[in-house]
Amino acid sequence: MTSSALVNINPFTPESYRKQFLQSSGKRKTRGDLEEADPGEGKVQQGLPAKRCVLRETNMTSRYEKEFMEVEKIGVGEFGTVYKCIKRLDGCVYAIKRSTKSFAELANENLALHEVYAHAVLGHHPHVVRYYSAWVEDDHMIIQNEYCNGGSLQAAICENIKSGNPFEEPQLKDILLQISLGLKYIHNSDMVHLDIKPIKQPSPCSPRAQGTEKGRTLSQVVKSKYKRNIFICHQMQSDSPVVQEEIENDADWFLSANVIYKIGDLGLATSINTPKVEEGDIHFLAKEILQEDYQHLPKGDIFALGLTIAVAAGAESLPSNGDMWHHIRKGNLPHIPQELSEEFYNLLKNMIHPDPRKRPSAAALARSRVLRPSLGRTEELQRQLNLERMKTATLERELREAQQAQYPREGHSDPEVSGTPAGSRSTKRPVGGKSAKSLSFPCGKSSP
Template identity: 60%
Template sequence: RCPLKESNMVSRYRKEFLELEKIGVGEFGSVYKCIKRLDGCVYAIKRSKRPLAGSSDEQLALREVYAHAVLGHHPHVVRYYSAWAEDDHMIIQNEYCNGGSLQDMLLENAKLGQYLPETELKEILLQVSMGLKYIHNSGLVHLDIKPSNIFICHKMAVAGPAGQEESDSEDEFSSGVVYKIGDLGHVTSITNPQVEEGDRRFLANEILQEQYCYLPKADIFALALTVALAAGTAPLPHNGAMWHHIREGNIPPIPQKLPHLFLELLKLMIHPDPVERPSASALIKHPVLSPSREKAVQLQKQLNVEKCKTAMLERELKAARLAETLMKDQTLGSAKLQESETSSKQNSKRLVGGKSCRSVSFTLGY
C-alpha cells in the first residue's frame, strides 16, 4: 500500500468540482455536496481530516477505497466513482443520496415524536440485507452498520412516452425509497480479517472477544439494532448493564406495537451465539419479509402483464385498421374493375351490332 504524500499539484477538487454545502461530518472527515463541472451531476465528496499520511485515518481511507474497488456496483451499496490524494487529504467521490442518512431521518422523527411504521422497517431490513448479501458474497464484511451509514435515495419519476411515470431506479419497492450501505472504512476480508472495531453501541460481543470465525453475523447483529432504533427504541448504550443485557439476546424496548414474528426475528438476529443468527441470504427469504417483497414483485409483474396486453391490443388494432383499409381498397378496386368490365361489354355489343349484315335480296335474271 502506498502512503499518501503531500502534493503541490493544482487542486483537482477545486478544479473539477463546485462545492455547494457540507452535508456531513464523521470519523473519516467531512462530506460535501458538489457539482462536477464537466457533467453537471451532483456527487458526495468525502474529504479526510488533516493530517492523514501515516495515521490510522489513512488506513481507514485506503480501506474504503480498496473495498469499493472490490465491490463494484450494487443498487444497495453507495456507488463509488473515484479517489485521489491531495495536500495530505484523501478525497473520495461517491454517489449523492438525495434523502440523506437514516440517522438524519430518525433525528427528525424524534423531534416530531414519530416512529417509522412496520412496513418501512421491513423495507429497511430487506434492502440492507440485500446489500449485505452482496458484500458478504464478495468475501467482505462491513463491521460498522448503523443508521448514520445507511443512506436514502428517493426514486425519481420521469414522464414516459405515453404520459406514464417511470422510475429510474434499478429496483421496484413499494415505499418509493432505496436504502444503501455506505462508509466502508471498516470493511475487511472474511478469510483474512484485519478488524478495526466500529461503533461499540452496535458491536457484537464476539468481535470484542476477537472471535472472528463468524464475521458476517456481526453485521446481522448491528442491522437488528439499527432497525430497533428506527422503530423508536431509546439511544443505545456504549457500555454498562443495558449494553450487556442486549448482548444476552434481548431487544431493547420498542415503543410501538409490532407483530410478534417480526420482534422474534430481530431477537434472533442478536442471538448471543452468532451461529444461530440468520445470514443475509436467509433474511431476504424470511417469511416475515418476503410478503412485502413478493407484493412489490407481484405488482410489478401485473403491471408488466398489463403492458404486454396493451401492446398486444395496440398491435391487433393496428392490424385490424390495416386490414380494414386493405378491404376498402380491395372493394373499391373490385367495384372499379366491375364497372370497367360492364362498360367494356356495352361497347362490345355496340360494336357487334354495327358489324351485323343486314338481309339483302338479289334477283338474278338468266
C-alpha cells in the first residue's frame, strides 16, 4: 500500500477543499469516487483511509520522552490526562494531553481523532487554545497544545468561592466578550463547540465534592478529575506597549488585555451543516439540543455561555433535572448573589432565551455596546480616519497629475513654453528628466 492511502480525511474540511486536494494529482479520490470506481483500476485506491494501519504504523521510539521533559501533571479528565511539559528543542512550555483509553479499547477510533480534526481545521485564534501537534504512541493519542499559565476558569471560580469574592461585573463582561470572540471564530469556521462551561457540576468547590477528597487541598481537587473548557493566560509584560490607535479589529483588541480567556477541549465539537451531535453537560445544555433540534446549533453555545457567566457571577450549582432545570430553560437565570446592572442582566437573560432564534449570536455579542461601550466612539473615529485617508490619497493623485502637467515628458512639451520649434525633437535624454527640478546656489561668483 502506498503512502497516499495512509491519510485520514478530516470531516471538518469543506467538501470542495477536500475534493480539490485529494484529486488535484489525479491519484487520490474521495470515498464516493472510490465506491464508483472500476474495481480494476488498482488496489492503491482501496479504502481511504486505512486508519488502523496509520495508527499502528505511527509507533516509534517514544517521541514524548525524547522531545519533552515532563514538569507536572496538571489535570485528569474522563478522556485523558494533561501534563505540563518543556520541549527540549525550543525550551517552551506546552500542555501535553494523553488519552486515557487506548485505540484498542475504543469502539470508534474517530472519537479519539475528533478533537485533533477540530483543532487542526480551526488554526490559530487568540481566544482558542492553540494546537501544535498530535501523534499516536503506545496506541494512545497524544496532543500537544498551548499551555495556559493562568490555569482554568474553573480554578479561578473555586478560589473565588473559597474567598467569598466572585467575579464582579467588569470582569464578567471581560470574560463574556473574550469567549464570544472565540465562539465567533469557531462558528465562522462552520463548527460549534457544544460543551461550553466553566466547571463540571456539581462544583468541585462544593462541600459535597470536597467531602469525597479528604486530605487534599482545594487546588489538588480542582486539578484532579474535573473537565475544564475555558482557560486563562496572563500576558507577559512587554517593553513596547500597544498603542490603542493600532487596535482596529476584533482579532487585535486583546493585545491590550492583561488576562486572556481561551476556549479549549474540542472533543464534542461538530459541523454546523452536517452535525453529529454528542450531548454535552446536561447542566448547561439547551433544551432544543436535548430534543434533537439542531437547526440553531450555534445558539446552543450561546445558551451555555450565558449560564457560564451566571456561575462565574456566583450562582450556585445548576440542576440536572427537575422544576428548576425547566425554570431556567424558560429563560430565567439562576439566583446570582450580587447586583448586576440592568442592561447586563438582561443581556444574560437574552442569552438563555427559550427561543434560540432570539438569542444573540456570538458576532452580536462581540459588538455589543453593553460589553464594549466605547465601540461606537471607536467606530466613528475609524470612519473619520478612513475618510481622511481617502482624501489624502485623492490629493496625492491630484498632486502627481499636476507635477506631470508642469513637467511633461520629452517630446510632448508646449513649444510656446519651451521655446523649441514644434518640428524639432531632441535626441538626448537628460539624466533625471522625470524627477522634480531643484535649484543650486554657488558660493562664489561665476565667470562670464
